[in-house]
Amino acid sequence: MEFLVGSVWAAGLAIGIAAFGCGIGQGLGLAGAMSGISRNPEAAGKIQVNMLIGLAMIESLCIYALVVSLILMYAHPALKGAIAAAAGH
């Protein structure tokens, strides 16, 4: 049972912390792009494309954390034994 509680806690914390950092990173990137567009509206198209690519790259860090938390909750190697042990009680 402790294993299941621990892995659910870890999954929640992992995605929370990752989303925190990703939010700050994406906000900084977005702020830069917005001030660039407001200074030079003609460059909006080019800035938008690059900004989207950059945001997707930053977001992938958060996605890694999502993958880790999915593994912790659904695909951890020791999960099956822990569930069987918890159900046995």
Next chain:
Amino acid sequence: MEHPYLLLTSLFGMLGMEEWAAAHPHVTYMWLAMIILIFFGWIAGKSVSMVPKTAQNVFEVLISGLEEFMVTVTGDEGRKSYPLVLTIFLFVLLGNLMGLVPAFFPPTANINTTLALALIAVLWSHVVGVQRHGIKYIKHFLGPVPAMIPLFFPIEVIGHTARVLSLTFRLFGNMAGHELVVGILLGLGGMFLAPLPVMALGAFVALVQAFVFFLLSTMYIAGAIEESH
């Protein structure tokens, strides 16, 4: 996320392959994506004319636009890698968009598919590097100063291996996460329209992730083409 109903799985069930198809939905839906791509490629290439019509028009805009983009990144020598990278882009885009259709499973939401794509893209960039530089391609891994080779070589090898890992997990995580969020919202919200905003976001994410995969493979090829310094 287990899908309650998959169209192709029940189609294969009619052929008596229900169990296998249920265990490998990514394979059957990858075949579907391949059939669709080959069919549209055949439609577009069947009647190529100087004045493009309908399907040819769409493909010309897509293909020439992406080719221009790729050549600006890699230079003229990257042009011969373009068919491979474009195929990856179209396949990933179609695979991602399949997730939005009910009773369909996006093949890119399985880690095996994305790992295969990432391995092909990264290995091809090394093939291009070896073709371009021959044995001197090893210099890309050795760093600027001969004395620091023991330090640089492991770092570069790990860096190149991590490319496969990051390409794989980026695409897989995005698509699997999207599937999961749609499923959870449908289960929690209970309303039929509850996951609709997420699906709208998913259409956007599908395009962006396909483009990011395309761009990263292009940049790896560009990195293999350029001279080491």
